[in-house]
Amino acid sequence: MPAINLTSNVKDNLDFIMHVSKESGQPVQHCYQCGKCTAGCPVAFAMDYPPNRIIRMVQLGLKEHVLKSQAIWLCAYCSTCTSRCPRNVNLARVMDCLRGMARREGIQLEGRAKKIALFYDCFLDTVKRNGKLYELGMMLNYNLKTGHFFKDAGTGLAMFTKGKIKLIPTKNENYKDLAQIFERIEEMEEKC
Ligand code: SF4
Numbered sequence: 001m002p003a004i005n006l007t008s009n010v011k012d013n014l015d016f017i018m019h020v021s022k023e024s025g026q027p028v029q030h031c032y033q034c035g036k037c038t039a040g041c042p043v044a045f046a047m048d049y050p051p052n053r054i055i056r057m058v059q060l061g062l063k064e065h066v067l068k069s070q071a072i073w074l075c076a077y078c079s080t081c082t083s084r085c086p087r088n089v090n091l092a093r094v095m096d097c098l099r100g101m102a103r104r105e106g107i108q109l110e111g112r113a114k115k116i117a118l119f120y121d122c123f124l125d126t127v128k129r130n131g132k133l134y135e136l137g138m139m140l141n142y143n144l145k146t147g148h149f150f151k152d153a154g155t156g157l158a159m160f161t162k163g164k165i166k167l168i169p170t171k172n173e174n175y176k177d178l179a180q181i182f183e184r185i186e187e188m189e190e191k192c
Pocket residue numbers: 030031032033034035036037038051052055081084085086087088089091
């Protein structure tokens with residue numbers, strides 16, 4: 001990371017810092033870097049920046065680095081960090097907020113972040129269409145978009161023969177209501 005004047009960086013990115021606090025509803029500035037969140041995080045070992053560093057980077061207004069990080073996508077929303085934080089920062093919500101911001105700002109995702117975001121899209125697409133998850137459709141869509149056409153084919157076949165996944169999707173009786181909820185959320189996101 002090239003040298004950055006952090007004092008002026010905070011001033012230049014006050015909007016970002018305030019926006020993260022407001023949208024996540026979390027007192028981001030209360031974090032005093034004790035590191036308990038990172039110590040308990042089950043996926044910190046795989047992150048490019050550990051959870052406490054993500055919060056610090058938000059405090060310092062390092063918007064681009066935060067929104068391009070793999071860490072915000074690797075977060076599993078398990079809330080271990082949240083339960084451990086002595087400053088009552090719900091870090092899981094902050095991570096969720098940052099993912100939303102990255103999508104809205106059109107950040108070009110790379111590596112695992114790109115695949116995780118695509119997985120979310122494929123998952124939500126089947127829920128939007130059917131009102132519930134259609135596993136086979138989601139797997140095929142994901143494999144098609146990642147170019148790994150036969151990924152997990154063996155597992156899928158084994159699950160199918162045991163009746164664990166269905167060939168034809170079935171709809172939740174309230175699928176139209178759920179589709180409307182999706183539409184409303186998309187409208188709200190456009191206004192953010
Ligand atoms: S546990 Fe809370 S106070 Fe400690 S570093 Fe993590 S977010 Fe900050």
